[in-house]
Amino acid sequence: MNCLIFGYGYMGKIRYQVLRRHPEVQSITVVDPAMDPSTAGLDGVLLPPTEKIPWERFDAAFVCTPNNVTAELCVEGLRHCGHVFCEKPPGRNWQDFCRISEAATALPRHTLVFGFNHRLHPCVQAARALIGKGGLGDVLYIKGTYGKSGGARYRDGWRNKREISGGGILLDQGVHMLDIFQFFVGQLTVVDAVLTDSFWDCGVEDNAFVLLRTRDGVPVFLHSSATLWKHTFRIEIGCVDGYLIASGFLSQTGSYGREQLVVGRREFEDEALALGNPREEIIHFDRDDSWDKEVSDFIAAIKDGRPANHGTLDEARSVMEIIRDVYALAERRDIKGKS
Amino acid sequence: MRSIQTTHTFPLSSVKPLDGLLRYRGYCLEQTRKTLKIRRRRREQSPVGDASLDPFGYVDGLEYLRCPESGSFFLAQLPSAEDLAHLLADVSQYRKSPLAFHADIATLRSDSVYLPKLEWIQSTLRLQGLDRPRLMEVVTPPSDFTPLLQGSGLFAEVRTVGEMDLIMTYNASGQLDKNKDANGSEKGAGVEAAVLLESLDRVDDPRTLLHAVSESLREGGLIFVTALVCSGFDIAVLGLRNLYIYPPDRANCFSLKGIELLLMRAGFALLEVSTPGVLDVEIIQAHLRHDPAIPLSTFERQLVDADEETRAAFQSFLQERRLSSFARIVGRKK
Numbered sequence: 001m002n003c004l005i006f007g008y009g010y011m012g013k014i015r016y017q018v019l020r021r022h023p024e025v026q027s028i029t030v031v032d033p034a035m036d037p038s039t040a041g042l043d044g045v046l047l048p049p050t051e052k053i054p055w056e057r058f059d060a061a062f063v064c065t066p067n068n069v070t071a072e073l074c075v076e077g078l079r080h081c082g083h084v085f086c087e088k089p090p091g092r093n094w095q096d097f098c099r100i101s102e103a104a105t106a107l108p109r110h111t112l113v114f115g116f117n118h119r120l121h122p123c124v125q126a127a128r129a130l131i132g133k134g135g136l137g138d139v140l141y142i143k144g145t146y147g148k149s150g151g152a153r154y155r156d157g158w159r160n161k162r163e164i165s166g167g168g169i170l171l172d173q174g175v176h177m178l179d180i181f182q183f184f185v186g187q188l189t190v191v192d193a194v195l196t197d198s199f200w201d202c203g204v205e206d207n208a209f210v211l212l213r214t215r216d217g218v219p220v221f222l223h224s225s226a227t228l229w230k231h232t233f234r235i236e237i238g239c240v241d242g243y244l245i246a247s248g249f250l251s252q253t254g255s256y257g258r259e260q261l262v263v264g265r266r267e268f269e270d271e272a273l274a275l276g277n278p279r280e281e282i283i284h285f286d287r288d289d290s291w292d293k294e295v296s297d298f299i300a301a302i303k304d305g306r307p308a309n310h311g312t313l314d315e316a317r318s319v320m321e322i323i324r325d326v327y328a329l330a331e332r333r334d335i336k337g338k339s
Numbered sequence: 340m341r342s343i344q345t346t347h348t349f350p351l352s353s354v355k356p357l358d359g360l361l362r363y364r365g366y367c368l369e370q371t372r373k374t375l376k377i378r379r380r381r382r383e384q385s386p387v388g389d390a391s392l393d394p395f396g397y398v399d400g401l402e403y404l405r406c407p408e409s410g411s412f413f414l415a416q417l418p419s420a421e422d423l424a425h426l427l428a429d430v431s432q433y434r435k436s437p438l439a440f441h442a443d444i445a446t447l448r449s450d451s452v453y454l455p456k457l458e459w460i461q462s463t464l465r466l467q468g469l470d471r472p473r474l475m476e477v478v479t480p481p482s483d484f485t486p487l488l489q490g491s492g493l494f495a496e497v498r499t500v501g502e503m504d505l506i507m508t509y510n511a512s513g514q515l516d517k518n519k520d521a522n523g524s525e526k527g528a529g530v531e532a533a534v535l536l537e538s539l540d541r542v543d544d545p546r547t548l549l550h551a552v553s554e555s556l557r558e559g560g561l562i563f564v565t566a567l568v569c570s571g572f573d574i575a576v577l578g579l580r581n582l583y584i585y586p587p588d589r590a591n592c593f594s595l596k597g598i599e600l601l602l603m604r605a606g607f608a609l610l611e612v613s614t615p616g617v618l619d620v621e622i623i624q625a626h627l628r629h630d631p632a633i634p635l636s637t638f639e640r641q642l643v644d645a646d647e648e649t650r651a652a653f654q655s656f657l658q659e660r661r662l663s664s665f666a667r668i669v670g671r672k673k
Contacts, residue, residue: 122341129466263462281462282344284659 004058007065008032018295055080068164071096075103083111089175090316092166094324113298114311118176119183120290123246123261137240142220144177144235147228160202168204174224178319188212190325199227231255250288259285343613344658353447357625359440371586374418374426386545387597396579409597414590417543424503427479471495472531502538509551529555534563549605556672564668570594571664572619607670616665
């Protein structure tokens with residue numbers, strides 16, 4: 001398989017490495033007008049910006065660009081290759097997403113996958129295996145916190161320029177958590193939301209508090225933040241017969257801490273133990289193969305002519321509907337939450 | 340790969356009280372010496388790799404050798420495979436007799452030793468999406484675990500296979516039907532899971548045992564292994580003074596690295612490597628009560644004499660960092 005990567009930033013570099021070690025991949029070409037071919041260290045890989053893209057040579061395109069060109073490149077990729085892997089978010093907004101969706105729907109034999117790799121992280125996979133019939137029973141509630149500290153150059157990044165990104169921390173990191181929630185409990189709808197731009201003052205939200213619920217009324221709460229001075233990933237899942245707490249996250253920098261899942265079982269019938277202090281197991285995870293898994297699934301889907309298992313158009317739509325509704329709510333209020 | 344910590348605690352007295360153990364240990368040592376008088380062979384190479392073994396020390400006059408690659412240590416003199424099979428069967432029967440401590444605390448041992456292992460297997464099967472596999476229990480019968488496995492409803496079938504029988508059949512398979520695995524089944528018709536509770540600690544040829552188990556497993560099948568590991572705190576501190584080290588039950592004492600290498604070299608990918616032991620500190624305390632002259636460093640003494648909260652936090656640290664002496668491993672046949 002011959003692959004084309006648009007964008008050689010943080011995500012483009014990850015995809016390049018993943019594709020390099022995939023046995024089905026024969027060649028990789030990178031397109032990034034911002035890269036200097038003489039210093040990029042990508043001899044024979046980087047397509048000169050003056051050259052027209054030879055689409056006929058490629059079987060699949062990976063879109064790893066800033067959000068403002070995502071929709072356009074996805075549509076182009078679908079038309080020329082028919083198989084596109086697109087980083088999250090699926091466009092800057094609902095309109096971008098609908099453009100992508102229309103292009104995909106017009107091609108019956110396409111493969112379109114969005115990069116929601118967090119659902120393939122080991123703590124999330126283990127949590128999903130344990131809820132419901134996995135032993136802990138039906139979900140009673142979910143609370144998720146995902147946030148970062150920004151950093152000295154936070155304001156300068158394209159992610160905080162509305163015209164490029166389309167939104168703030170909710171669209172950047174929060175989409176992953178929304179995808180995970182729906183991976184656990186299915187379609188969610190927005191009950192209420194408060195967005196604030198209280199510290200970074202970039203004109204996009206630096207904190208999002210979103211209350212959601214399932215069709216059956218299970219409440220789900222998200223706090224997505226760019227002012228968590230300690231990098232945090234944490235999901236609490238209350239179930240009928242126990243609870244799960246996923247925290248920490250294997251990342252390249254390790255700044256989210258050791259990835260782990262606490263598994264507790266409801267024990268109030270057993271008074272041998274102190275009430276409210278049940279026995280717990282803590283599963284620590286040492287390896288994240290989520291990047292490889294999602295790309296392997298994408299490539300296998302193309303090869304086998306079947307739908308992908310993760311990051312599908314329908315799953316992306318569910319997430320973007322929530323984003324659309326939260327931003328619509330916020331528009332009706334002052335973003336700083338003063339009214 | 341993952342590792343698992345637990346907040347489930349139980350006292351040493353509920354699983355292997357030192358006072359009770361001494362009588363059982365004495366019987367094991369005596370029977371081992373008798374067996375070695377019949378026939379014996381000297382171990383030259385480490386079961387982990389092919390490294391020559393270094394001198395290490397003695398347990399009641401029986402020599403142990405150390406693997407320079409992994410730090411694991413092994414009984415130097417071994418009985419023949421047939422004699423070891425009889426010896427293991429003998430001590431296994433003795434454990435069921437009223438003379439051993441096991442019978443007195445059978446219910447406590449079931450709650451603290453076997454039920455958590457069953458829960459471990461159950462949750463691993465869930466995580467791996469394996470529903471009602473066929474299970475091979477590798478053990479020298481009788482085993483208290485067998486009825487729990489059979490009654491759990493977790494498995495489509497439970498086959499109990501003698502660990503030494505498996506090794507001897509495998510070693511003889513050159514003369515036997517090449518289409519059968521070591522368990523006598525058609526090759527490829529194997530089980531989806533195998534459990535070896537401390538089997539690798541006592542057989543004469545752990546490497547062959549793993550190859551035999553591997554042949555009996557389907558591709559992608561799971562192996563569940565528990566072992567005492569010498570890289571764990573109480574064994575690392577007490578060395579061969581640790582009274583829980585004795586043949587034949589502990590003819591082999593792998594380090595965690597040693598057992599990982601052994602499994603990987605036998606063709607297993609490691610899914611879980613944990614040391615969820617809860618008794619390291621308490622074991623050292625029990626040894627000090629038994630023999631106050633055991634030399635410990637000031638820091639080690641501070642730890643074992645510390646208040647309960649400090650000891651619990653330290654034991655939790657040992658679990659989290661894979662430094663306890665009870666190891667639990669899950670592998671998948673590649």
